[in-house]
Amino acid sequence: MELALAEQIDLPKDLTDEEQRSLCFKMFNKFWHQASSQGIAFDTVGTMSISATLFALIAKHGPDTTAEFLDDLAKSVRSGEFQLSPKPH
Template sequence: MAKKPKEMAMDTALARRLDIEDEPLTNEEQRKLCFDMFNKFWEDAASRGIEFDVVGTMSISAALFALVRKHGQDTSAEFVDDLAKSIRNGEFNFQDRKN
């Protein structure tokens, strides 16, 4: 999928920001960069024949190990409980967007 000029400009701007140690990335910039990196990883895994469910399960497992390590079991379990509620409420359902 080809990137739009605005997306390419954002990627370039983020790359430049990463070279400047005195200015940390904003939360939004971190999320954008992480999202782009994760998508590249996901595409690479798929191109190597790794199934969607395997990548998804491993991604969730890795995230949970990191959350438990940083925030502890109870806080992480509360987060997962809230996440389960969000899933049940349809917040993660894919919706076709017709542009």
């Protein structure tokens, strides 16, 4: 039986918001790589991540606040905030 993620990792206490985001980003990238190496398509991981996030945000903040967040996020996407710069060769 697999342990919950929080039980598998000994996380430091009292992390700043930036430290939490950085650690979460590293953990998520590791998960993404593991899923990809097992044959799960990039789009599938992305879609499931968004779906899981929406369920969690709605549970914590309600549908109206979550919808407002998504409106702001859509504006950020349209403005190019999430576009990656091409890597130099």
